[in-house]
Structure formats: structure tokens, C-alpha cells
Amino acid sequence: MAVGHHYYVSDGPRTRIGHIALTGQVLDAKPMMPLTLRVLDAFVVSLVIAGSGFYAHGDGKIDRIEAPSLTVVPPGEPHTYGTGPGQRWTEWFVVGSGPVWEMLEQTSVLPTRGGPVRPSAAAHHEDLAAVLQAGPKSQAGAERQLWSIAAWLTSALRGGDEGIWTRAEQLLSADLGDKIDLRQVADHVAMSYDLFRHQFAARFGRSPLAYRNERRLEVAATWLRLTTMPNREIAARLGYHDEFHLSRRFREHFGTPPSAYRRDFSEG
Known part of the structure; x- marks a missing residue:
């Protein structure tokens, strides 16, 4: 693939669980970002897998970005990010909004303040790349893409916490003669019910x-x-x-x- 900027979804189908406004890749190039702070009404996710740069907060603080680095910016937060003069990086990005994003924020998967963090080794950038390149045409396809992004973000930001899944297995294996409320199991591991079902199935190959x-x-x-x-x-x-x-x-x-x-x- 040629160096430069590549876009895969632009104003994707709107669904009951959310919307993807943009997905794409910056391949060994300088990201096209404003020099001044910007404010968006959507969540921004940036995964830098090669190179380095900076993240500028609204209060003037500057964080260094060093690959591998994952940045999630909530809606309404003034920010900008990019590379220094003459520098380039490789980045995957997605911009989205709606209930599934809000759910990730409410369950503390997504940070409440933007800035770079090191993603968990449990989350592979190739998996996110495959999801972002999908370019779904239907609402059903767009919903599957949203759930896949949510699952990847959960793995990247909470994947190191093996205790979550050990606890889930323990709860699902307890009192096998009784009925179980799967929503309560999701509450115990601090996830929404829908995210828990999708993330559990992705991890264990079957539903809870x-x-x-x-x-x-x-x-x-x-x-x-x-x-x-x-x-x-x-x-x-x-x-x-x-x-x-x-x-x-x-x-x-x-x-x-x-x-x-x-x-x-x-x-x-």
C-alpha cells in the first residue's frame, strides 16, 4: 500500500447503537491535523503503531506520543495531535458517536480525559486494522463493526485485567442448579450487558x-x-x-x- 492517507468509512450507516463518521490510516506520513485546538462532537480514537509525536490538551499541557500508543478523545474536549516538523508516523483512526461509545465511557472502558496511553499487549493492531477497513454498507454490518471496535477497545484498555474474566467464569460456574441473571454477572465485572456478551463470546468462542x-x-x-x-x-x-x-x-x-x-x- 502506498504511503499517505487512506480512508475506509466516511459517514457510515447510522444504527440504533451508534455511528461511525470516519475510519482510516495514515501510513508513514504526517497526519492532517490543525495546528490549533479543535473540538469535535464525537469520540476520536487514534492508534499510532510506528513513529512518535505529541498530544496537546486544551489547558496547554503537551503529552508525548511514542508508538505503540492509543489515544481516545471524548466529545467536546479541545485538543490536537500530530508529528513534529519533518516527522511521520503510521496511525489507524476512527471517529464515532452514539450509545455504544457512551456505554464504553459510562463503564469506565474509555477515559474521561483525552491523552495517549500504552495499549494492552492483548490487543493486536492487525485486528483493529481489519475491522476499520471493513467499510460496511448496511446497518447490520455497521452494528457488527461498532461491536468489534468496542471489543477491541475493551481489550486494549482493560485487556491486562485477567481477573475480570476469571471472575466471570467463576460466576457462570457457580450454583449451576439455579437460574442466573447474566445482567448481574455483567454488573459484577463492570460492563454493560451487551458489551459483556460480545466481549465474552470474542474471548471464549461462545456466549456466556x-x-x-x-x-x-x-x-x-x-x-x-x-x-x-x-x-x-x-x-x-x-x-x-x-x-x-x-x-x-x-x-x-x-x-x-x-x-x-x-x-x-x-x-x-
Whole structure:
């Protein structure tokens, strides 16, 4: 790809969860930014992956930007950023607004004051690049892009906190015979419900509810191997309607009914 400025989304489709006004890349070039402070009515995200520069706050403070560096500027904040005379950098950027951005701010994923930070090693710039280049044409595609950006930002700004996901796994694995309120689980890990579902699925490859259902079946399999507990009791303890409900779910997951599973292990 040629050095310079490349744009992928310009005034994308407006959706119920937000809007992307602009995405693009500055490739080994000087960013096109005003020398004076600017104020936007949208969130600005800048990921510098090569080179260095500066971020200027409205109060006159200047922060140095050194790759890798992630800058998020909330709406209404006076700022400018860029490279020094004769300098160039490589940057991915996105400008967006709406509920999904506000949700990230309200759950403390996004900072309340602009400025550069070092992104977590858990977030790879190639993943963000792939998302920003998507250029969706439909509302559904735009919503998927917004959720993907939200997930990447969460990983970049909170990805080092493995305790969040350990806690989520613990909550989803507890009291397996009871009904669970997934919104409360999201509250416990300080995320909105929608962001928690999307981020959990991105990390574990399945939804929180599917993860919990797998844990129930894994416990059922353990009890079948190690105890003589009747199937009816196992079903009751794990929150299934009856032993037939357990048997149906067990067969779907393990490819064999509970009775055959227990018999195979007892004979072995």
C-alpha cells in the first residue's frame, strides 16, 4: 500500500447503537491535523503503531506520543495531535458517536480525559486494522463493526485485567442448579450487558449462557463417572426440568445418552 492517507468509512450507516463518521490510516506520513485546538462532537480514537509525536490538551499541557500508543478523545474536549516538523508516523483512526461509545465511557472502558496511553499487549493492531477497513454498507454490518471496535477497545484498555474474566467464569460456574441473571454477572465485572456478551463470546468462542450450559453438562458427566447418583437427581441438582431434558442435552453435547456414558466408564 502506498504511503499517505487512506480512508475506509466516511459517514457510515447510522444504527440504533451508534455511528461511525470516519475510519482510516495514515501510513508513514504526517497526519492532517490543525495546528490549533479543535473540538469535535464525537469520540476520536487514534492508534499510532510506528513513529512518535505529541498530544496537546486544551489547558496547554503537551503529552508525548511514542508508538505503540492509543489515544481516545471524548466529545467536546479541545485538543490536537500530530508529528513534529519533518516527522511521520503510521496511525489507524476512527471517529464515532452514539450509545455504544457512551456505554464504553459510562463503564469506565474509555477515559474521561483525552491523552495517549500504552495499549494492552492483548490487543493486536492487525485486528483493529481489519475491522476499520471493513467499510460496511448496511446497518447490520455497521452494528457488527461498532461491536468489534468496542471489543477491541475493551481489550486494549482493560485487556491486562485477567481477573475480570476469571471472575466471570467463576460466576457462570457457580450454583449451576439455579437460574442466573447474566445482567448481574455483567454488573459484577463492570460492563454493560451487551458489551459483556460480545466481549465474552470474542474471548471464549461462545456466549456466556452457552458457557454455563457446558459447565452444567461437564458436572453431569463427572457425577456419572464418579458417583451412583440417579439421573433424575443429577437433573434436579443441575436445574434441568427432568431426566429426559438432561438426556437430550447430554446427547447433543457428548454424542451419547447419560446411561450409555455411565455404562462405558463403569465397564472400563
